Amino acid sequence: MSPDLLFLGLDAGGTRCRARIRDxxxxxxxxxxxxPANARxxxxxxxxxxxxxxxxxxxxxxxxVDSLSRxxxxxxxxxxxxxREMEKMRAEPHPFARLxxxxxxATACLGAHGGGDGGIVIVGTGSAAxxxxxxxxxxxxxxxxxxxxxxGGAPLGREVVRHALRAADGLAPRGPLAEEALAxxxxxxxxxxxxxxxxxxxxxxxxxxxxxAHANQDPEAARLRxxxxxxxxxxxxxxxxxxxxxxxxxGGLSSAIAPHLEVSAQALLVEPAAxxxxxxxxxxxxxxx
Amino acid sequence: MSPDLLFLGLDAGGTRCRARIRDxxxxxxxxxxxxPANARxxxxxxxxxxxxxxxxxxxxxxxxVDSLSRxxxxxxxxxxxxxREMEKMRAEPHPFARLxxxxxxATACLGAHGGGDGGIVIVGTGSAAxxxxxxxxxxxxxxxxxxxxxxGGAPLGREVVRHALRAADGLAPRGPLAEEALAxxxxxxxxxxxxxxxxxxxxxxxxxxxxxAHANQDPEAARLRxxxxxxxxxxxxxxxxxxxxxxxxxGGLSSAIAPHLEVSAQALLVEPAAxxxxxxxxxxxxxxx
Numbered sequence: 001m002s003p004d005l006l007f008l009g010l011d012a013g014g015t016r017c018r019a020r021i022r023d024x025x026x027x028x029x030x031x032x033x034x035x036p037a038n039a040r041x042x043x044x045x046x047x048x049x050x051x052x053x054x055x056x057x058x059x060x061x062x063x064x065v066d067s068l069s070r071x072x073x074x075x076x077x078x079x080x081x082x083x084r085e086m087e088k089m090r091a092e093p094h095p096f097a098r099l100x101x102x103x104x105x106a107t108a109c110l111g112a113h114g115g116g117d118g119g120i121v122i123v124g125t126g127s128a129a130x131x132x133x134x135x136x137x138x139x140x141x142x143x144x145x146x147x148x149x150x151x152g153g154a155p156l157g158r159e160v161v162r163h164a165l166r167a168a169d170g171l172a173p174r175g176p177l178a179e180e181a182l183a184x185x186x187x188x189x190x191x192x193x194x195x196x197x198x199x200x201x202x203x204x205x206x207x208x209x210x211x212x213a214h215a216n217q218d219p220e221a222a223r224l225r226x227x228x229x230x231x232x233x234x235x236x237x238x239x240x241x242x243x244x245x246x247x248x249x250x251g252g253l254s255s256a257i258a259p260h261l262e263v264s265a266q267a268l269l270v271e272p273a274a275x276x277x278x279x280x281x282x283x284x285x286x287x288x289x
Numbered sequence: 290m291s292p293d294l295l296f297l298g299l300d301a302g303g304t305r306c307r308a309r310i311r312d313x314x315x316x317x318x319x320x321x322x323x324x325p326a327n328a329r330x331x332x333x334x335x336x337x338x339x340x341x342x343x344x345x346x347x348x349x350x351x352x353x354v355d356s357l358s359r360x361x362x363x364x365x366x367x368x369x370x371x372x373r374e375m376e377k378m379r380a381e382p383h384p385f386a387r388l389x390x391x392x393x394x395a396t397a398c399l400g401a402h403g404g405g406d407g408g409i410v411i412v413g414t415g416s417a418a419x420x421x422x423x424x425x426x427x428x429x430x431x432x433x434x435x436x437x438x439x440x441g442g443a444p445l446g447r448e449v450v451r452h453a454l455r456a457a458d459g460l461a462p463r464g465p466l467a468e469e470a471l472a473x474x475x476x477x478x479x480x481x482x483x484x485x486x487x488x489x490x491x492x493x494x495x496x497x498x499x500x501x502a503h504a505n506q507d508p509e510a511a512r513l514r515x516x517x518x519x520x521x522x523x524x525x526x527x528x529x530x531x532x533x534x535x536x537x538x539x540g541g542l543s544s545a546i547a548p549h550l551e552v553s554a555q556a557l558l559v560e561p562a563a564x565x566x567x568x569x570x571x572x573x574x575x576x577x578x
Contacts, residue, residue, distance in 0.1 A: 140458040143478065147450045147485050161436045169429040170530070171523050189432065196436050234460050241459070 009281030010075035012037035019053035032056025074283030076107025100287035105130035111279030112248035112272035119244035124251030127152035129235035151231030157204030175218040229260035236265040248272040298570030299364035301326035308342035321345025357384040363572030365396025389576035394419035400568030401537035401561035408533035413540030414494040416441035418524035440520030446493030464507040518549035525554035537561040
């Protein structure tokens with residue numbers, strides 16, 4: 001391997017593209033960011049976002065921004081669930097010495113387990129489970145806000161709205177969770193229904209913390225939290241059934257929900273060793289072996 | 290009252306407008322239909338649909354279609370939840386001798402209880418509860434597909450899709466309900482997710498009958514049916530708490546769900562005496578008193 005080579009990890013997400021460069025000895029060279037690199041917006045735009053983030057990381061490391069050809073890159077791509085989309089990305093020209101592509105699930109898992117075997121359960125706005133075990137990949141859940149993503153923040157926030165509307169109707173107890181949710185939704189049912197009409201899944205997700213804030217005082221909040229924890233438990237145990245011996249929770253709700261999983265699932269939990277960008281770096285290094 | 294006067298009942302729904310004419314003695318003169326008369330599409334269009342349906346009913350009764358001015362009309366309007374919308378409809382010119390307006394909830398309730406006090410729980414694509422007791426109106430639920438309508442066919446169908454996807458992932462038992470639902474959704478998870486992306490609430494609603502078809506053999510179907518029945522039970526008992534002594538279930542799921550309500554709710558159930566068009570006729574007759 002040429003000593004001039006550098007490794008680039010890219011977390012090519014739907015909100016932003018993160019880049020991190022390390023040298024052959026693993027020392028940090030620099031980090032950078034760019035806008036969305038979601039492949040669904042087009043493979044050319046995704047590559048361009050990756051290049052922008054890589055140039056920023058080079059600049060942060062005080063390297064010429066035209067040293068792209070020195071970079072052995074690995075990227076975890078959001079929104080690439082089908083083989084066809086991945087092939088299209090692979091066919092796209094790029095300025096790197098090499099570009100190894102995987103799903104964002106794979107790089108998050110590689111990052112969480114230091115490149116080794118294991119599973120992750122994503123509990124962010126949505127939810128999904130993924131594991132790499134002995135070269136095989138497993139994936140469960142993640143079917144979207146409407147009919148999947150149970151255990152994620154957006155469906156949990158939707159249950160908060162549902163509970164608030166039911167409580168206002170006298171169909172459920174009107175405790176602190178319902179009161180605070182109704183206030184956040186505009187004060188009454190009509191305002192809440194208008195709010196729902198404008199809300200994206202991420203807006204529902206922003207209501208999820210109310211559940212954890214009130215779970216010790218409000219039995220309805222505790223019920224919603226425990227239902228959420230039940231979904232996450234199912235995903236963890238599903239990965240275990242595939243052979244995962246350790247599972248990391250990743251995403252914004254991880255630390256709030258972890259203590260409420262069933263004991264059998266909690267026993268499998270490990271802290272993520274590193275982030276998805278580090279997983280993408282592992283992908284890059286493995287590709288150069 | 291002039292013996293020439295006829296009474297017209299209009300069920301001005303979002304899918305179609307139904308009209309029925311009776312004479313002063315209550316004898317059926319004729320029935321007719323027209324397209325949607327949902328006030329949300331504009332009050333002028335709603336009136337035009339009512340007129341078209343009324344002309345069809347006159348023609349069916351072999352009366353001149355220009356006898357609109359002989360008709361004392363009552364109409365139950367879908368999609369008019371706010372006072373402002375109702376006022377706008379009331380300000381609209383019309384060719385009838387008189388036009389009395391109410392919500393479709395009110396006319397369905399008048400029809401179900403022969404013009405007397407009582408409540409209704411609508412279990413169609415959506416769900417909602419309404420009662421008229423001693424001149425007072427009560428209304429609960431009906432907050433829409435996303436966060437309300439529990440007990441209705443569309444949320445029940447959504448649970449069918451959710452269950453099918455979970456079963457395909459090994460997160461739930463893969464029984465007859467999951468198998469038939471997956472087949473209906475295109476055969477696999479990717480097809481099902483595409484189906485969801487295109488589906489309206491009414492499409493989800495069309496999956497609800499699968500729950501009742503499999504509930505005797507598939508415990509997951511029985512669980513979904515019982516959850517649905519629990520929501521309908523809550524709505525019935527909420528009306529009872531307001532003083533409703535009899536409650537009629539109306540809408541497509543009524544007969545399937547009724548036997549599964551809690552005993553305390555079943556004890557309040559009565560068969561609807563007549564439909565919402567008949568309730569609109571009662572509204573017309575009351576206005577002429």
